[in-house]
Amino acid sequence: MGPVEYRKRQPGPVRTRDRWLAGLVLLGAAGVFGVLAVRHPVGLIPACPTAAHLGFYCPGCGSLRASHHLLNARPAEGWRHNPLLIVVGLPLGVWFAASLCAMAAFGKRLHAPIRGSVWAWAALAVILVYTAARNLPGEAFERLRPPEPAQSDPP
Numbered sequence: 001m002g003p004v005e006y007r008k009r010q011p012g013p014v015r016t017r018d019r020w021l022a023g024l025v026l027l028g029a030a031g032v033f034g035v036l037a038v039r040h041p042v043g044l045i046p047a048c049p050t051a052a053h054l055g056f057y058c059p060g061c062g063s064l065r066a067s068h069h070l071l072n073a074r075p076a077e078g079w080r081h082n083p084l085l086i087v088v089g090l091p092l093g094v095w096f097a098a099s100l101c102a103m104a105a106f107g108k109r110l111h112a113p114i115r116g117s118v119w120a121w122a123a124l125a126v127i128l129v130y131t132a133a134r135n136l137p138g139e140a141f142e143r144l145r146p147p148e149p150a151q152s153d154p155p
């Protein structure tokens with residue numbers, strides 16, 4: 001391993017500006033999740049434009065409602081609105097929040113839990129297959145689709 005490769009693998013120092021930026025992102029996320037914890041997003045936030053205007057469910061459809069239910073300790077309801085959010089988004093979100101905390105509070109960068117283009121392609125494949133499956137007709141795929149907002153339980 002040469003010196004250039006070694007430098008690439010080591011997390012560099014975090015600049016003061018980046019520490020502040022990480023803190024601001026954390027504060028913004030805390031605000032969004034704070035609102036989502038107390039308010040059901042239906043009626044508060046417009047419906048996903050992909051579903052509303054293009055007529056198909058994107059991989060994120062139902063994520064806000066799923067987040068609302070997760071924040072209120074209802075994982076089954078969260079799963080009902082977006083299973084991918086729980087399987088993939090939740091662990092990545094926790095890692096991202098921890099990474100931002102490490103940057104903001106300690107000026108340290110965390111190593112990414114997964115690295116390399118193979119993982120990126122695998123993640124893209126999972127997202128594409130999930131998106132296709134939740135838009136296929138039939139009962140078998142019904143559980144991948146979020147309930148219509150009108151049928152979604154308000155707070």
Ligand SMILES: [Zn+2]
Binds near residue numbers: 061
């Ligand atoms: Zn969507």
